Every structure is written in structure tokens, then in C-alpha cells.
Amino acid sequence: MSDTPVDQLTESAAREELDRLAAELARHDALYHREAAPEISDADYDALKRRALEIEELFPDLTSPASPSQVVGAPISSQFAPVRHGVPMLSLDNAFSAEEVTDFVARIRRFLRLPGDEPVAFVGEPKIDGLSASLRYERGMLVTGATRGDGRTGEDVTANLRTIADIPQSLPGKGWPDVIEVRGEVYAPNDAFDAFNAAAEAEGQRTYANPRNFAAGSLRQKDPTITAKRPLRFFAYAWGETSAAFADTQADALKALESWGFHVNARSRRVEDAAGLQALYAELERDRAGLGYDIDGVVYKVDRLDWQARLGFVARTPRWAIAHKFPAQQATTVLEDIDIQVGRTGSHTPVARLHPVTVGGVVVRNATLHNADEIARLDVRLGDTVTLQRAGDVIPQILGVVDADRPGRGPPWEFPHLCICPLKTALVKETNASGVESVVRRCTGELACPFQRIEHLKHFCSRRAFDIEGLGEKQIIAFHDRGWLSQPADIFRLARDAEKLDALRNEDGYGEVSVRNLVAGIDARRTIALDRFIYGLGVRDIGEQTSIVLARAFETWPAFEAACLAAAEGMPSEDWVRLNEAHAVSPRVVATLAEASPPADDPWPEAPIDQKIALAFPGLAAPARRGLATLADDWAGLVRLAAVARNEGPSEGLGQIAGVSGVGPVAARALALFFREPHNRAMVDALVAELARIEDAERPKSDTPVAGKTVVFTGALERFTRDEAKARAESLGAKVSGSVSKKTDYLVAGPGAGSKMADALKHGVTVLTEDEWLALIG
Structure with a gap:
């Protein structure tokens, strides 16, 4: 993650980082939800997502259906049938301080326009650290059970959920609607989890890092008899689709769920205003260790359901609820070693190997150290006693050294200058647009480096690629x-x-069916869509969304390949790249510089540099002048910038790629650098030779009612997902934007539409329901 403040990012740098953050978050979502094997802490995940949301807020046009603000949960696995939720299972905003909770209550008061003396009642409940599930009952009988999935569509795990004793197969009592989706959390009690892990370890079987991962892995077993042997429980706390209202308040709804046979958390309580919320939070934080199950915070929900309906939603989160997270848990242990992990792009990341220590019920052996600068800042050395911080994570963070002044302390740990692979390739530190050196050290060996080669192959086979x-x-x-x-x-x-397939059968113990399935899985991908092919190449800075944009722009593989090879022959100079990536320096600013012919001698020797820029290049705005001033501090430097803009830019081929809307110079340069390397071209040629067909991208239509129109989708869409809506609109020739402006033609609004609806009304944009949109596009 870049250290550059969001408000100092150029639009191209923001797009690049948002793509990278979206891809990273998607990977961690899949690890968390699908694999039950998270790699980073909750706190680190939250930091990644907060930065992505800040970028989207500052650059709203970059928001897309794949953006972090639009994504809930993780894509469903192909091993389970999909289940469409009657009402989406949305996520909650997080609060990390008392001030944020006070702001949350104040926002609700303002929105509802309540008088100062009218209390706001909430239901506060422990935030269970497990796996969300939705149970659909029809006429009192359980018919379907599903995971959250991506919020719209979950995985059908009905058979597995039926094995959990806390989940009634039929609803007792009375008053339940004919149709109701009961939502809650599948979890594992700590004692039962510990006993399972001890028995599994004794038998040499897989153990789980914590109860949350155990619950997720147990519920997503293909064989429900395995799930039935796992000590899983279920707390009900919410509902989705219902055929009839059954309560007026959140508290009464929980009582109704309890009367229908569900376990409702006994620590849930109705409280009033921020003071009541803070008191409940302090109480649960104090009692947390003795609850017998893991919680990572407290959820606050407005009690009155009519107020919940009025408050509605913002993007993918409700206004009427928030999750107040507990602070990270801490412990101390000894740093025994530091290893290096090599990523797909050659990044060398240090990982601390620790003497095992239990933090919040989880045995921790590893911790992230991020980069060489972090090691230097902490001054951690082998043998040090260090303080760890954990917030529901597997790989926690080292906060500092406990015994930094002890006698006989070891020497400072030196970050390697060569790749740890057998090639011993030199590591380099890149610079960003402002000339600031990156903290990340990368191996320059690319596919010649075996570590990068494995990561490239994993990326190539990943779900969003091949x-x-x-x-x-x-x-x-x-x-x-x-x-x-x-x-x-x-x-x-x-x-x-x-020969190799026979070796698999005879030496590696693969069965005939496994080998046949492997071959079928590979052969099924000999025909591949162009956007998946581009993404699968693993070119740095080319994310999934950029791959889709490129595929639609060039339509065929020969056209795209020709453009990339032409771009590789026309790389701009490093000075030109720095100029274009400087803060507030747009293509128009570069064009202004290129058209100017400043004299060699300074006509205004006494003027400050900002004034010189204003006089030499009339019409530039103040932010652009400040951006140029970071690159040139005297007249000679300005003359040089004008020459760079005029003579050292990209070729027409590179400009063709950079000029594609949604791509830009950073991604174009990455493609040019990739295709400039002979070994990369040889790799691509060999791959193409093995494929049957790279399918052309679908050409957007131009004879539809929405061709050439700009469309924005907002709210909790019910008839289609955002990805489906965007793909359909773009195939009909429309442009899909993430923000509303006076150039927007249509706003398609689902339930919970918020600020975008207000913007549409302000700009006179036509607002359509989902049904009206479907009627319009036929």
C-alpha cells in the first residue's frame, strides 16, 4: 500500500492504487470467506478498505461495481449451488472510538430531525466472530440455508446447516410470517474448539487457527456428515425477506425469534443514546474473555423499525447500524528469526518468526514486519522480546521491542540487497511520481525468479484469471x-x-478420476475470454477492471497484441513519466508545456518559481503550478520540463493505449515494459500456441435506447447485481459511472438510494426504478 496521502495522489495514481487495493481486498475476502485461511489482521484489512474508500470519495469517477465500496463478502464457490437472497445481506460500517459512536448517534438525530430531548433507543448486541448465514423458512419449514457470499448471492449449505442443533427444522410457536429469512451467525464455543484442535493434532489432522476459521471451514464442507461432527452453534439476530411484518422494534423482533426456537444472545440489550451504547460496550469488553465464544466488538442498531426504514442505506451499508470494534489484543514473546517472502511482482516482505504465544485464544507464530523501513523504525533484532497486537488476526503486528536496552543485544538485522532465490538478482527500490523512493524492495528477475514464477502461476490459475x-x-x-x-x-x-499423467497416478497417488478432472479443468480453459487472458498474464498495474476496459477497447487479441508491441517500441523517458505523474499535472498541462518555447535565459530572475511558471505558461491553475514547482526549482529546470513535454513523450502506439478511457499512462507504460522484454513475449507466444481460441470482446451496441448515455446505479439493487447491471449497460453502448453529475443521463435507483439520489434531483437527472430501466433497455 502506498504511503502517499490520498489528497496528494494524481488521478492516474489513484486509479492504479484503487485497482491494486480492490484486487488485494478481493483476494483477502476469498481467503477469509471461502478458504477460512486469512493472511492479514482485521485491523490491516480495515486499513486497506478505509484507504480505498478515501480514494473513491476524492475521485468519485473511479468508482465501479468492482470497487471496495460496492463489494460485500466474497464471490461464491463453484462447489456449492448459488442461492439468491430475498433481501441482500449487507455489511456494516465500523467505529473504532467513542467519538465515532457519538458521531453515529448525532448523524441519526440530524437525519430524523429529532428534538434534543427525545432519546434514541438502540439494541446493542455482541458482534459474534463467526460465519454469517441466512435461513429461509416457508410456512414454518426450513427450505434453504445459505452463506452470505457476495451479499446478493450465497452458497447453498442447507444440508450442513440442518446438522446444527440450534437451528430449528420447523418453527414452533405462532405469529411467524409464511415466508421469512432468519439471519444469524454460526460459531464455535471456545472449549469445544480447543478440544477439536487437540484431537485433530493428536491424529495428525488439520487444525484451525481460531474458532471463526473453524466455523467457516466446517460449514463449507462438501460432506454434511463432517459438519455434523463439528461443535457448531447458531445465534439469530436479524431477518431478510418476510411476507409480513412481525414486530415494531428490533428488541421485539429478537423476542419473536426466540419464541420461534432460535437462540438469541442473552447479552443483547436495549439502551438509549451514546451514553447507553458506551456503557454496554465497556461491559462487554470487560466480560469478553469469560463469554465462552469469540466476539470482536458490539453491534448497535436503531430499535424502532420505522426509523430504520426512514434512515435507509448508504451504498452497501445501513445508516441505522454500526459495528463498534474492540481494540487489538496484545501479548509479548521472543523474535526467533526473520524470513523473506517473495510476491508475484518481486516484492520482498519480511515475516517475523516468533516463539509461539497465545493472544486472545489463538496461538501466534508469525507476524508481519511489512518492509525494511518498518524493521529499522522498530529496531527489532533476533532474540528481542517484542509486543504483539492482534485483532482477530492470524498474522498480527509487532508494536515494539520490550528489552531494547538489554546487555548483549544482537546486531541490527540487515535487509538483503539480493533476491533470496538462487539467481541472487539485485533488489531495487522504485520511486513514485513525486520522486519519493518506495519502501518496497523488488527482485528484477521477474519470471526467471522461481518465487515469482510460482506466484505468477497461482495468479494465472486464479478465479478471476483462467x-x-x-x-x-x-x-x-x-x-x-x-x-x-x-x-x-x-x-x-x-x-x-x-508420461507425467501416468506419474501422477503411479507415484503421487492421484486417482483416475482426479487426473481426468485435472485434464478436463485445463482443457476447458483452452478457450478463454480476452479480458481474462489479459488479466491472467499478470502484468503489474493491470487489474481485473483495467483488463475488461482494454479488451473492450481493442476487441481482439491480435489488435491488442499489436498495440502493446507498438507501445513497447515507443517508451517515454523517465523525466516525461515523472512530469505526467506529478500532482495536478494533467495531459492539458503537459500539452501547454509542449507548445511553449521559453527562452534559455530567465526573463524574470527576481521572481519566485511559482510566478515564473505562471508567466512562462499562462493559464495554468494553482495546483498545477505547485505540481510543476516540485519538479523544477529554477528557470533552467522549467526550460528542461518544456523540452521533456515536447520531445520525450510516448510514441503514438503507447498513446493509443494510454488514451483509452479508464486506462491511463501508468497502465499503458506497464504493458509496454512487459512486452518490451523478449522473455515475456516468448512466454505469451508459447501460451497462445497452446490455446484453441482467445474470444473477441463483445462490441458495445450503438443502436439501443441507451447507447452513448451515462448511467449510474445506486441503492440495494434487487433485480440484478451491480456487475450484471454494468455489463448489460455497457454491452448496450452506455457508459456506467460511479458518481452523479450534470452529464449523467439516468440514475437507476434501488432501495436505500442515498446521496446519489439527492445529486440526481439537484442536476435534473432522470431517475428510474429497476423495472423502468429494464423496460427501457428491452
Whole structure:
């Protein structure tokens, strides 16, 4: 993650970082929700998401359906049937301080326009650290059980949920609606979890890092008899679709759920105003360790359901609820070693190896150290006693050294200057647009580096790229270690290599069905969509959304390849790149510089640099002048900038890619650098030779009612997902934007539409319901 403040990012740098953050968050969502194997702490995840939301707020036009603000949960797995939720399962905003809770209450008062003496009642309840589930009952009988999934569509785990004793198969009592979706949390009590782990470890079976991961992994078993043996419980706390109202308040709704046979958390309570919320929070934080199950905060919900309806939603979160997170838990232990992990783009990340210590009920052995600068800042050395911080995480953060002044302390730890791979390639530190050196050190070996090669292969097979069934991380590493896989083309060669497939059957214990499924999974991807192909190449700075944009712009693989090869022949100078990436320096500013012919001698020797820029290049706004001043501090520097703008820019081929709306110079340069390397071109050629077809991107239509129109989707859409809506609109020739302006033609609003609805009314934009939109597009 960049250290550059969000308000100092250029639009191209913001787009680049938002794409990177979206991809990183999507990966962590999949690890958390689908694999039950998170790699980062909740706090680190929250920090990533907060930065992404700040970028979207400052650059609203960059918001897309794939943006972090529009995503809930994680995509569903292909091993379970999809279940469409009657009402979306949305996420909650987080609060981390008493001040944020006070602001939350004040916002509700302002929105509802309540008098100062009228109390606001809330229901506060422990935030269970488990897996969200939705249970659909029809005429009192359980018919479907599903995970949250992406918020709109979950995974059908009905058979597994039926094995949990806390979940009634039929509703007792009376007053329940004919149709009701009961929402709640599947969790594992701490004692039962510890007993399961101890027994599994004794038998050499898989153990789980914490009860949350255990609950997720247990519920997502293919075989429900395995789930039935797991000590899972269920707390009900909410509802989705109902055929009839059954309560007037949140508190009464919980009582109704309890009367219908559900377990409702006994620590849930009705309180009033911010003071009541803070008192409940302090109480639960104090009692947290003795509850017998993990919680990571307290959820506050407005009690009156009619007020909830009035408050509505903002983007993908309700205005009427918030999760107040507990602070991180801490412990001390000894730093035994520091290892380096190499990422797909060559980044070298240090990981602390710790003497095992229990933090909040989880045994911790590893902690992130982020980068060399963080190690230097903390001054951590082997043998130090360090303080750890954990917030529901597997890899926590080291806060500092306890015994920094002890006698005989070891020497400072030195970050390697060469890649840890056998090639010992030099590590480099890149610079950003402002000339500031990056904290990340990267290996320059690319695919020649075995560590990067494995990460590239994992990316290539990932769900958003080629999505090859049966070829996961474990198989990729094993096949690479045997010398079978070194580049993507080798995957497709493997499917036709009878000798290697026989070795799998005879030496590695693969069954005939497993081998057949692996070959089928590989062969199924010999035909691939152009956007997936582009994304699968793993080019740095080319995310999933950028790949889609590029595919639609160039339509065919030959056209895209030709553009990339032409771009590789016309790379701009480093000075030109720094100029274009400087703060507030737009293409128009660069064009102004290129058209100017400032004299060699300074006509205004006494003027400050900002004034010189204003006089030499009339019409530039103050932010652009300040951006240029960071690159040139005297007249000679300004003359040089004008020459750079005029003579050292990209070729027409590179400009063609950079000029695609939604791509920009950073992504274009990344493609040019990639295709400039002979070994990368050879890798691509070998891959193409193994494929049957790279499918052309669908050409957007121009003869539809919305062709050329700008459309914004908002609210909790019920007839389609945002991805579906965006894809359909763009196929009909419309442009989909993330923000409303006077140039917007249509706002398609689902339930809970918020500020975008207000903006549409202000600008006179046509507002459509989902049904009206579907009627318009036919």
C-alpha cells in the first residue's frame, strides 16, 4: 500500500492504487470467506478498505461495481449451488472510538430531525466472530440455508446447516410470517474448539487457527456428515425477506425469534443514546474473555423499525447500524528469526518468526514486519522480546521491542540487497511520481525468479484469471518443484503429457478420476475470454477492471497484441513519466508545456518559481503550478520540463493505449515494459500456441435506447447485481459511472438510494426504478 496521502495522489495514481487495493481486498475476502485461511489482521484489512474508500470519495469517477465500496463478502464457490437472497445481506460500517459512536448517534438525530430531548433507543448486541448465514423458512419449514457470499448471492449449505442443533427444522410457536429469512451467525464455543484442535493434532489432522476459521471451514464442507461432527452453534439476530411484518422494534423482533426456537444472545440489550451504547460496550469488553465464544466488538442498531426504514442505506451499508470494534489484543514473546517472502511482482516482505504465544485464544507464530523501513523504525533484532497486537488476526503486528536496552543485544538485522532465490538478482527500490523512493524492495528477475514464477502461476490459475479447476496452490507448488511447470503454457502441455499423467497416478497417488478432472479443468480453459487472458498474464498495474476496459477497447487479441508491441517500441523517458505523474499535472498541462518555447535565459530572475511558471505558461491553475514547482526549482529546470513535454513523450502506439478511457499512462507504460522484454513475449507466444481460441470482446451496441448515455446505479439493487447491471449497460453502448453529475443521463435507483439520489434531483437527472430501466433497455 502506498504511503502517499490520498489528497496528494494524481488521478492516474489513484486509479492504479484503487485497482491494486480492490484486487488485494478481493483476494483477502476469498481467503477469509471461502478458504477460512486469512493472511492479514482485521485491523490491516480495515486499513486497506478505509484507504480505498478515501480514494473513491476524492475521485468519485473511479468508482465501479468492482470497487471496495460496492463489494460485500466474497464471490461464491463453484462447489456449492448459488442461492439468491430475498433481501441482500449487507455489511456494516465500523467505529473504532467513542467519538465515532457519538458521531453515529448525532448523524441519526440530524437525519430524523429529532428534538434534543427525545432519546434514541438502540439494541446493542455482541458482534459474534463467526460465519454469517441466512435461513429461509416457508410456512414454518426450513427450505434453504445459505452463506452470505457476495451479499446478493450465497452458497447453498442447507444440508450442513440442518446438522446444527440450534437451528430449528420447523418453527414452533405462532405469529411467524409464511415466508421469512432468519439471519444469524454460526460459531464455535471456545472449549469445544480447543478440544477439536487437540484431537485433530493428536491424529495428525488439520487444525484451525481460531474458532471463526473453524466455523467457516466446517460449514463449507462438501460432506454434511463432517459438519455434523463439528461443535457448531447458531445465534439469530436479524431477518431478510418476510411476507409480513412481525414486530415494531428490533428488541421485539429478537423476542419473536426466540419464541420461534432460535437462540438469541442473552447479552443483547436495549439502551438509549451514546451514553447507553458506551456503557454496554465497556461491559462487554470487560466480560469478553469469560463469554465462552469469540466476539470482536458490539453491534448497535436503531430499535424502532420505522426509523430504520426512514434512515435507509448508504451504498452497501445501513445508516441505522454500526459495528463498534474492540481494540487489538496484545501479548509479548521472543523474535526467533526473520524470513523473506517473495510476491508475484518481486516484492520482498519480511515475516517475523516468533516463539509461539497465545493472544486472545489463538496461538501466534508469525507476524508481519511489512518492509525494511518498518524493521529499522522498530529496531527489532533476533532474540528481542517484542509486543504483539492482534485483532482477530492470524498474522498480527509487532508494536515494539520490550528489552531494547538489554546487555548483549544482537546486531541490527540487515535487509538483503539480493533476491533470496538462487539467481541472487539485485533488489531495487522504485520511486513514485513525486520522486519519493518506495519502501518496497523488488527482485528484477521477474519470471526467471522461481518465487515469482510460482506466484505468477497461482495468479494465472486464479478465479478471476483462467480459473482452472483442480489446480490450486498446493498442486502448482508440487508440479513446479518437479520441474513440470515454469510458465503458463506448461499447464496446457501437462494435460497432454501421458508420461507425467501416468506419474501422477503411479507415484503421487492421484486417482483416475482426479487426473481426468485435472485434464478436463485445463482443457476447458483452452478457450478463454480476452479480458481474462489479459488479466491472467499478470502484468503489474493491470487489474481485473483495467483488463475488461482494454479488451473492450481493442476487441481482439491480435489488435491488442499489436498495440502493446507498438507501445513497447515507443517508451517515454523517465523525466516525461515523472512530469505526467506529478500532482495536478494533467495531459492539458503537459500539452501547454509542449507548445511553449521559453527562452534559455530567465526573463524574470527576481521572481519566485511559482510566478515564473505562471508567466512562462499562462493559464495554468494553482495546483498545477505547485505540481510543476516540485519538479523544477529554477528557470533552467522549467526550460528542461518544456523540452521533456515536447520531445520525450510516448510514441503514438503507447498513446493509443494510454488514451483509452479508464486506462491511463501508468497502465499503458506497464504493458509496454512487459512486452518490451523478449522473455515475456516468448512466454505469451508459447501460451497462445497452446490455446484453441482467445474470444473477441463483445462490441458495445450503438443502436439501443441507451447507447452513448451515462448511467449510474445506486441503492440495494434487487433485480440484478451491480456487475450484471454494468455489463448489460455497457454491452448496450452506455457508459456506467460511479458518481452523479450534470452529464449523467439516468440514475437507476434501488432501495436505500442515498446521496446519489439527492445529486440526481439537484442536476435534473432522470431517475428510474429497476423495472423502468429494464423496460427501457428491452
